[in-house]
Amino acid sequence: MDFIELRVTAPGELSDILVAELAEIGFDTFEDNDEGFCAYTTQDVFSADNVAEIMSRYQGLGEVEFEHRLITRQNWNAEWEKNFQPLVIADKVSVRAPFHAARPDLEYEIVIMPRMSFGTGHHDTTALMITNQLHIDHQNKRVLDMGCGTGILAVMAVQLGASYVLAVDVEPWTAENAADNALENNVQNQVEARLGDVTALEGEEPFDLILANINRNVLLEDMGAYAHYLKPGGPILFSGFYEDDLPLIRAAAEQSGFAYESHRVQNHWVSAVFRQPA
Incomplete structure (x- = not known):
């Protein structure tokens, strides 16, 4: 499509x-x-x-x-190649395409081929999520990345020590792209890309950490499912909405049992951290 x-x-x-x-x-x-x-x-x-x-x-x-x-799918690669510039997030993470020079001076490096997917790190929500990830314990964690896009957050999770990431998206080319980017970053053994929405999680055990960078309406609709699939004491990182929507997201999250911890704002966009009570 x-x-x-x-x-x-x-x-x-x-x-x-x-x-x-x-x-x-x-x-x-x-x-x-x-x-x-x-x-x-x-x-x-x-x-x-x-x-x-x-x-x-x-x-x-x-x-x-x-x-x-x-x-169209046919001209997407030309579009992003023309406009995609290397990016540094939080002075620690290099996000680049394969044709950009490496940044060995930085602690982390993510190589992204977006294809038809969104999420190169240039959008404020992706950068905010990665910044929040840098402050969350991923070591040996089982992570869920909902609305994974290019898989950039899944790759970041593995680089931060996650043992397994399930990356889920509703668009076929996005799931394919996330798998390709996992391979590009040599984390294909830790990242599983799956096509679907929250119904694709049926039968899964709860996760240690959930990443959900989607949009306000989907977050609100699926809040109960996120609560079901997050272990007690586990953090959940939300983004994809404006600062004005934070009270609405917070109210829905707290109604589902999550406790608010913090949030970051960049150009009116928000990434918020909540936690499942232990």
Whole structure:
């Protein structure tokens, strides 16, 4: 399946409102830029009429321009190769493509081939999750990575000492990409990529740690399942939502039994750490 990229030019505060509105009609990945943001969804979900209706409602609050384009599997590699630059996260983690130079001066290095998947580390949510991972004990842990994308968080988990990571995503090419990136980083024996949603976890034993970088709506819908699949005392790291949504996420998490510990904010995006009571 192909993607739709919606490129929106809007003032900063209005961009936050538009992201929330677009999330309600199926857009689930957002990337900020100097002019506004880009939003992504699959072609089957996209409705130009619904997008136009949302944009028309907010024209009076500031100048809003938008356009969309199809991104096919065929041209995706060319797109990300053209735009993907090496990245350093928290002064410790190098994220690069195979054609970039290595950074032996840094403690960790992750090599990513995104293909049709999202999650190169350039989006604030991925960088926030990795930063939080650096402060969580992964040693000999059994980890669940929900909405794994490229598998970047799964690779990071193994490099931090995880013994096994189950990386799950609903898109076939994403699960394939996560497996390929596990191989690229020589962690294929510790990472299992699986196609599906939370129903794909049926029969699994609880995990020591859960990573869930998805979006607000999916996190809220699946909160009870996360509680079921996390061991007592285990941490869960959430991201994929804006700072304004943190109270909603926190309320749902606490209702499911999780205890809030901390959160980080970057360009209005959040990664929050909760824990299953022991």
